[in-house]
Amino acid sequence: MKNWKKAIALVASAAALVSVAACGSSNSGSSDSGKKVVGFVAVGPEGGFRTANEDDIKAAFKDAGFELQYSPTQNNDQQKQIQAFNKFVNDEVDAIILSSTEDSGWDDSLKKAAEAEIPVFTVDRNVEVKDAEAKKAIVSHIGPSNEWAGEQAAEFVNKNFPDGANGFILEGPAGLSVVKDRGTGWSNKVASNIKVLESQSANWSTDEAKTVTAGLLDKYKSENPQFIFAQNDEMGLGAAQAVDAAGLKGKVKIITIDGTKNALQALVDGDLSYVIEYNPIFGKETAQAVKDYLDGKTVEKDIQIESKTFDAASAKEALDNGSRAY
């Protein structure tokens, strides 16, 4: 009886250990093959967009003949990203690709990279750098424009409500450059007769967006809200469920940014009204930029990736096409 219990405890602890090991990153290998080594400081699994983006970058660099060392963080932990970045600098890789979770706090690490003369390419999310020395490390930023996406959302609302309307904005977590840029884009273009009753953060989460939207719909019932601008698809899908539960489906237009398959399907089903793509497929462009730079060619400081916008019809087309990678 005693032994039996001990055996169970052993198995249990072994299982726990294995699962811990399984979630650690496997980051090994050095360049024996003479290939150029590129370090990728990544975000890791976060959702459809991120997976598509990072898989594409990984594939593109492999095709371009680089050895890519992939180092994802967990739960948007910047500390882990900084550690990975510093490790790449110490290992003297040939270039670093940085997809940062936060836009500030990179000065020290970038300075080290500049000293070691390692070129840094920021992808998707830009970083804010104050230090002139650190700025030198960044060769180029590659990614779609968040401001542009916010502008598209504002223009859709302007066009659909020429006589003005009330609505809400669902934001991502405070402090992210994405959130700021998408918000700036919106405020740049939005017409003066469009009134945002309230902006609330729903932390990119579907579940939280549903709760927040339900609360806002209750609070502003008398103001007749007609649009919700959700800064990403996940929140838009949550908002759609709250709108549906309140019996307002079709009466409140929901605009989202990202363009995941789920959102396009919801667009076809009429849960969402407009989806602005934030194109994650730019691995090729990134690999090309890194290659050009290492070959001694000049690289543009800001490489903007083109994105599309979808309404119900074009969403159906894109889905039927089967061309969506995410």
Add this chain to the structure above:
Amino acid sequence: MAEKAKEEGNALVKKLLSNNLTWSVLAFILLVIVCTIFQHDFLALSWNNNTGGLAGPLITMLQESARYLMIATGMTLVISTAGIDLSVGSVMAVAGAAAMQTLSNGTNVWVSILIALAVGLIIGCINGALVSLLGLQPFITTLIMMLAGRGMAKVITSGQNTDASAVAGNEPLKWLANGFILGIPANFVIAVVIVILVGLLCRKTAMGMMIEAVGINQEASRMTGIKPKKILFLVYAISGFLAAIAGLFATASVMRVDVVKTGQDLEMYAILAVVIGGTSLLGGKFSLAGSAVGAVIIAMIRKTIITLGINAEATPAFFAIVVIVICVMQAPKIHNLGAEMKRKRALKAQAKAVAA
């Protein structure tokens, strides 16, 4: 005669004032009042034909509180054995991921629910085995499970946020989080029933007493014939199982698991609910009713944040301040403040009299 009634009344008031539950309920009422000031129809309820139940700010609050009720109940039992379960948030994500992934792979919805519950129970049992049989620190054991759980959830869905909202036959699970029983949110009703069942299990049998005994002094409890290892194993298993139910509530609400966000930070909310409920983190005496009220207060604070339209940057600070204020309100030192001042004044008067 009247004197006696007054005295009895005073005794009752004193008893009420020294009871944590009173202060928790008072805090809840205060939050509701603040919300009503900002949004005059906060308490208004209406019938929503769309969902077949009542609708209104309070109803969505109750709907959200169901998950906190579940994890707070499990946490109460664990904490009263002088342990802690930091893995509940991650267990929610794992259970939710298991349910959504199996459902979207075409498994029958009931089987999916059972799988999710089993996954939670198994993780709880692993925690329990490590803590009770191997004698590992609960903090470390469940901390590791918290980190491992996120990883497991990501492995289950291969890093995606699996969406099962379009799967045919998902209605039972959808109803679990969004449905209504006699106009009241189904998940809240289910949660309350489960809390009552756990309460009966603890108070109508000797189990509650045994849990408290283990929490106060494990060695002494063993000498009195209680099997502390069994009790420890049991509380972690229950906590894991209840966290799985919470995970179902959280994911079924939108029929979508968010591997990073589902259950994130909820272990802290559960601990807060338990503390607000008056259970000591040092173990021993526990109050399930207190934790239940604490759980509803957590949901109410979150509702207040939305209602007041507090800035995203300021929400964690607001949350913390409210919790601190509630804890201060409950502190015995504060309750005795009046008596203390009276005593000091009497002492001073006495000193004066002596000097004169």
